[in-house]
Amino acid sequence: MGKGKITKKTTTKKSIIDRIFPVKYDFYYMLHEQARVNAAGVNALYNWLGSGSEDESMALVKYVNDADDIRMDLEMRLIEAFTTPFDRGDIYSISVAMDKTIEYTKSTLLSMQEFDVKSNDTIIKMTEKLKEGMDIFSESIKELKDDPFEAGRNIAKIRLTHVAVEQLYRNGMAIVFKDVSDPMFALKHREVYHHIKDASSNLEYAVDILHRIVIRLT
Numbered sequence: 001m002g003k004g005k006i007t008k009k010t011t012t013k014k015s016i017i018d019r020i021f022p023v024k025y026d027f028y029y030m031l032h033e034q035a036r037v038n039a040a041g042v043n044a045l046y047n048w049l050g051s052g053s054e055d056e057s058m059a060l061v062k063y064v065n066d067a068d069d070i071r072m073d074l075e076m077r078l079i080e081a082f083t084t085p086f087d088r089g090d091i092y093s094i095s096v097a098m099d100k101t102i103e104y105t106k107s108t109l110l111s112m113q114e115f116d117v118k119s120n121d122t123i124i125k126m127t128e129k130l131k132e133g134m135d136i137f138s139e140s141i142k143e144l145k146d147d148p149f150e151a152g153r154n155i156a157k158i159r160l161t162h163v164a165v166e167q168l169y170r171n172g173m174a175i176v177f178k179d180v181s182d183p184m185f186a187l188k189h190r191e192v193y194h195h196i197k198d199a200s201s202n203l204e205y206a207v208d209i210l211h212r213i214v215i216r217l218t
Contacts, residue, residue, distance in 0.1 A: 025077040025080075025081055027074065027077070027078070027081075027084055027085055027091050028085060028141075028144055028145035030070060030073070030074045030077070031074070031091065031094065031095065031098075031141050031144070032138070032141045032142050032144075033070050034067055034070045034071060034074070034095060034098050034099075035098060035134075035137060035138040035141040035142075036138050036142075037063050037066050037067045037070060037102075038063075038067055038098050038101055038102045038105075038134055038137075038138065039131075039134045039135050039137075039138040040059075040063050041060050041063035041064055041067065041102045041105055041106070042101075042102070042105050042127070042130055042131045042134045042199075043131055043135075044056050044057075044059040044060040044063060045060055045105050045108060045109055045127055045131075046124075046127050046128060046131045048060065048109065049119040049123060049124050049127060050119070050124070052119075057109055057113075060105065060106060060109055061106065063102065064102050064103065064105075064106045067098070067099065067102050068099065071095050071096070071098070071099045074091070074095050075092065075095070078091060078092060085145070086213055086216060086217060087213070087216065090209055090212060090213050090216075093209050094206050094209040094210060094213070097202050097203070097205045097206035097209060098202075098203075098206050100198075100199075100202040101134070101199050101200075101202040101203045101206065102199075104195050104196070104198045104199035104202065105130070105195075105196075105199050107195045107198075108123075108127070108192060108195040108196050108199065111188075111191050111192050111195055112192055115188040115191065115192070116188075117188050117189060117191075117192050122168055122169075122171070122172030122175070122193065123172075123192060123193070123196065125168050126165050126168045126169065126172070126193065126196040126197070126200075127196055129161045129162075129164045129165045129168065129200070130161070130165060130196060130199055130200050130203070132161050133158045133161030133162060133165075133200065133203055134203060136154045136157055136158050136161075137158050137203060137206065137207065137210070139154070140152070140153075140154050140155070140158070140210060141210070144210075144213070144214070144217075148213070148214045148217035148218050149214070149218050151210070151214055152210075152211065152214035152215075152218070155207055155210065155211050155214070158203070158204075158207045159204065159207060161200070162200045162201070162203065162204040162207075165196065165197055165200040166197060166200070169193050169194075169196075169197045172189070172193050173189075173190060173193060176189050176190065
């Protein structure tokens, strides 16, 4: 009952504003496209960890480029737009946070290739949790326009994936530091683990912005 009242009130308020100052661009769609491509990119990294396939590594690079194109187009439209469906600063910030998430995803792949770091249980599990969080985030962004309340329901679940990534990072580094005979091995693995953690941290920041958007829309 409460949810219905909130949705009705929000819709009425927006319809009046939209009649006076119609929104020219569909920022909801652009943000979801960026989130969807991000999720596909993380999935490509996860698949590459298991297969080592060049097709998967090339797919990740393509997704990164596609996500960057979407972000640049969104920023240009944001400058042109007279009105936006919600705070333009939040639109910009959540897009940038998503961009950093997929950039660190790409950095994970490149670091493993350059440093000749082989996939291991820690890397796979950290990436799996990042993938889980990104998939849920993408679905939440998809719901944002029609049902912001529903979009906010999974925020806690996404945050838990980041907590899991941080714990896996600490556990993985504890294992690496037990072998002090090869410091370069430790440095290389720390670099890779940290890129995954940084990707998750930026997703966590995007979730904070999503939560603020949901609160303002409802």
